[in-house]
Amino acid sequence: LEAKEEFSHKTRAMDVMRPRKNDPPLTVITQDSMTVEDVETIVTKTTYSGYPVVVSRASQRLVGFVLRRDLIISVENARKKQDGIVSTSIICFTDYCPPLPPSSPSVLKLRSILDLSPFTVTDETPMEIVVDIFRKLGLRQCLVTHNGKLLGIITKKDVLKHIAQMANQDPDSILFN
Numbered sequence: 001l002e003a004k005e006e007f008s009h010k011t012r013a014m015d016v017m018r019p020r021k022n023d024p025p026l027t028v029i030t031q032d033s034m035t036v037e038d039v040e041t042i043v044t045k046t047t048y049s050g051y052p053v054v055v056s057r058a059s060q061r062l063v064g065f066v067l068r069r070d071l072i073i074s075v076e077n078a079r080k081k082q083d084g085i086v087s088t089s090i091i092c093f094t095d096y097c098p099p100l101p102p103s104s105p106s107v108l109k110l111r112s113i114l115d116l117s118p119f120t121v122t123d124e125t126p127m128e129i130v131v132d133i134f135r136k137l138g139l140r141q142c143l144v145t146h147n148g149k150l151l152g153i154i155t156k157k158d159v160l161k162h163i164a165q166m167a168n169q170d171p172d173s174i175l176f177n
């Protein structure tokens, strides 16, 4: 096997995605069970550009992707302008929001800021192909799944770092030129 061929078969999306082994889990948002306060805590405690939205933490089924800035703006606006939106209001990213007891605060519907088809690859996808997709589609991030379950995320910067690392290891590699 030629070096570059060997490499292209070796490095897969699972090797580049975050979280890495022993990292804390991916920061996700659930589609209809988090409160305004939960989401405010997430955007305060983390600086990620976006968050995968899942059906539930237990299922890890991907529903979409929400950008940090859209989330911050929408929650801030709702707090200021929308009647009944308080810390304990449930945020709902689905078309149909489950009915709550009459005493509960208004639901904040954020379906409109959810990207319903974020780009995904499986964990086995060779990085050569992932890099190609980032280039050709101009992606900012890509989600990684295994058997339909969300596993991780690869950002454009992760891809660039990976390319730089490969170039260092093998300066003659023409794979990404």
Ligand code: ADP
Binding pocket: 017, 018, 019, 025, 026, 027, 028, 047, 048, 049, 050, 051, 052, 153, 154, 155, 156, 157, 158
């Ligand atoms: P960038 O890679 O441009 O710095 P981010 O700030 O979104 O973009 O991501 C920083 C790092 O955290 C990247 O390595 C990325 O893979 C990872 N990451 C991005 N989003 C999340 C998330 N929701 N949960 C856990 N890790 C994430």
